[in-house]
Amino acid sequence: MISEKFKKTILNExxxxxxxxxxxxxxxxxxxxxxxxxINVILAVEKAFDVHFKGxxxxxxxxxxxxxxxxxTKLDQK
Amino acid sequence: xxxKINNKTKEKMINTISNTKEIEWExxxxxxxxxxxxxxxxxxxxxxxxxRWTFSSLLKAAESFAVGFKxxxxxxxxxxxxxxxxxxxxxxxxxxxxxxxxxxxxxxxPNPRLHPDKxxxxxxxxxxxxxxxxxxxxxxLSEIIDPLITKNDSTIRGSFFxxxxxxxxxxxxxxxxxxxxxxxxxxxxxxxxxxxxxxxTGLQKPVLLSHKAILDFVTNYAKSxxxxxxxxxxxxxxxxxxxxxxxxxxxxxxxxxxxxxxxxFEWIMVPSLILEAISKEKGTITxxxxxxxxxxxxxxxxxxxxGISLExxxxxxxxxxxxxxRSNNLFYNRYKKYGVKEESLSSSFGMAEVTFLAxxxxxxxxxxxxxxxxxxxKQGIVEIVNNGEESRVCCSSGKIxxxxxxxxxxxDNKDLEEGFVGELVIKSVSMFDxxxxxxxxxxxxxxxxxxxxxxxxxxxEGYYYIIxxxxxxxxxxxxxxYPEDVEDLVSQVKNIIPxxxxxxxxxxxxxxxxxxxxxxxxxxxxxxxHRKLKLEVIKAGMTDDINIKKVYLVPPRWLIKSSAxxxxxxANRERLVEDKEIIKWS
Numbered sequence: 138m139i140s141e142k143f144k145k146t147i148l149n150e151x152x153x154x155x156x157x158x159x160x161x162x163x164x165x166x167x168x169x170x171x172x173x174x175x176i177n178v179i180l181a182v183e184k185a186f187d188v189h190f191k192g193x194x195x196x197x198x199x200x201x202x203x204x205x206x207x208x209x210t211k212l213d214q215k
Numbered sequence: 216x217x218x219k220i221n222n223k224t225k226e227k228m229i230n231t232i233s234n235t236k237e238i239e240w241e242x243x244x245x246x247x248x249x250x251x252x253x254x255x256x257x258x259x260x261x262x263x264x265x266x267r268w269t270f271s272s273l274l275k276a277a278e279s280f281a282v283g284f285k286x287x288x289x290x291x292x293x294x295x296x297x298x299x300x301x302x303x304x305x306x307x308x309x310x311x312x313x314x315x316x317x318x319x320x321x322x323x324x325p326n327p328r329l330h331p332d333k334x335x336x337x338x339x340x341x342x343x344x345x346x347x348x349x350x351x352x353x354x355x356l357s358e359i360i361d362p363l364i365t366k367n368d369s370t371i372r373g374s375f376f377x378x379x380x381x382x383x384x385x386x387x388x389x390x391x392x393x394x395x396x397x398x399x400x401x402x403x404x405x406x407x408x409x410x411x412x413x414x415x416t417g418l419q420k421p422v423l424l425s426h427k428a429i430l431d432f433v434t435n436y437a438k439s440x441x442x443x444x445x446x447x448x449x450x451x452x453x454x455x456x457x458x459x460x461x462x463x464x465x466x467x468x469x470x471x472x473x474x475x476x477x478x479x480f481e482w483i484m485v486p487s488l489i490l491e492a493i494s495k496e497k498g499t500i501t502x503x504x505x506x507x508x509x510x511x512x513x514x515x516x517x518x519x520x521x522g523i524s525l526e527x528x529x530x531x532x533x534x535x536x537x538x539x540x541r542s543n544n545l546f547y548n549r550y551k552k553y554g555v556k557e558e559s560l561s562s563s564f565g566m567a568e569v570t571f572l573a574x575x576x577x578x579x580x581x582x583x584x585x586x587x588x589x590x591x592x593k594q595g596i597v598e599i600v601n602n603g604e605e606s607r608v609c610c611s612s613g614k615i616x617x618x619x620x621x622x623x624x625x626x627d628n629k630d631l632e633e634g635f636v637g638e639l640v641i642k643s644v645s646m647f648d649x650x651x652x653x654x655x656x657x658x659x660x661x662x663x664x665x666x667x668x669x670x671x672x673x674x675x676e677g678y679y680y681i682i683x684x685x686x687x688x689x690x691x692x693x694x695x696x697y698p699e700d701v702e703d704l705v706s707q708v709k710n711i712i713p714x715x716x717x718x719x720x721x722x723x724x725x726x727x728x729x730x731x732x733x734x735x736x737x738x739x740x741x742x743x744x745h746r747k748l749k750l751e752v753i754k755a756g757m758t759d760d761i762n763i764k765k766v767y768l769v770p771p772r773w774l775i776k777s778s779a780x781x782x783x784x785x786a787n788r789e790r791l792v793e794d795k796e797i798i799k800w801s
Contacts, residue, residue: 153750154746154750155746156750163327165326165327165328165757166328168750168753168754168757169753169762169764171328171762172480172483172484173483173506173691173692173726173728173762174762175483175484176483176484176486176510176514177514180514189516189518191519192261192484192485192486192487192488192519193261193262193485195484195485196261196262196481196484196485
């Protein structure tokens, strides 16, 4: 499930005031989250949660819910 | 069919002696006979072992696809548009189209954010303009593409899914006789590919190039690069763009040079992929737009660089976007400890209309840059100065490539001397013959054999510097976007006053590129309404795969009009960006 902090991090990075993000939302459905901005979103999430992703791990995420799970896994490993 | 060609070999250099009557298929067959087991394409997929096509296996696979095309009715001269994602069979499919005298045209696979109706409309517009005959694609797109085939006025005769075909087909008997006749009849002046030059899908200009144009270009360009059999190209560039298709496909194929092909989508998600590929494959040459230098410098974690060596690289070629001194410095400072040499940073300038390029930093030379007086430059005069507030660093795009001529002209079409800014007009042995079915657009840019580029720049001591452009095109990460396309989309948004919108490129220094900004008039005044409206404007861009980065909402009659009565992009851009005017609501 998408946490409020995770959602806010993404929206802040994309300069969005509000946008509904669910587990099955994909990056291409979020205004401003295009391929050029993708890496900035990922870096913002890494910074907010003090975690570090391998590129291939992010590439495997099919939707935002999977990215949230990846964050959770990283936090559990800490 | 294989005409034997007596090529002389230059020691430690590839053969750059032009065979004036050659066609590309013959060249590829000759290369496959000469280097059957050499890698041709190394198909790179993140997290997997790469798939390696040798020159002989590539041609064998191409022959099988060629049989499939012939049996499905594809004829010499037919335009075959390929809309296929990063797939190892793309390469032999492309060669197969060419081998039967048909004309390949590589189109971008639609991004998920592009609305299917927009994609279909764009493809329909393109098919009518370019005369597309066949669509070679993946089954997933059939629902979108099929309605175009059955339309009465459609040029598209059918679509195929060649990735699903049997892969061991051979021409035999009568089929073999027929294809040999077709191949023997292809002339070097026949078209060999159709590229689409800038603009969104429906408005792209079709550029048809001949075997001679391509082979002359790659021959001349190879000299400038000092291409050798030891070279290996590493590329993440999309093959629907001239930079990817010519530099990382036709050029290496013509000289038997291996090329690593990385998926563009994967690269942008994982930029370190290119560094991994260079290191593992000992790459020597790559082409990238300017923004890639910033991304590689700023967005790659240090731990992803463990064990990476970039020492093998002899040329990182910056192209398709204005070259920025800051981007080059960021990249060099980050990667010099991994083996990047200063003289490997290189740049170029060109366009699809002259096949690919007109200038290139000569191999082994350091990229030239000049510090000039910014104000004088605005007046069209190049005055060299020391660093200072009023200075600007201009990066050179190199020297003229053999086979090209460049003039710098003023508004009265008069030649300018070195040190003065004007429009670059180009003549090339690899010049296009005009936009297909677009005489009015051709006449606007092609005059007396000279191509009017619309780019502004100057020449200084034999090196060319590009500093701006005549047209209002926005270049985002190497992609050309027409502001009109953005303005049309935004004008349709509810509560935006139709026709009272301008779009322009705003510099994003961190990205090393431009991003799209929009200024739109609205009668809405509350902050909450503005927030919602900005989101709707961004969403409108998304339907056409256009990412609008900034939206400025302004009151009615805020936009300054040009003398023609339309909102002026230049004046309003300056008012907002350069003068930093705070928008006041009436």
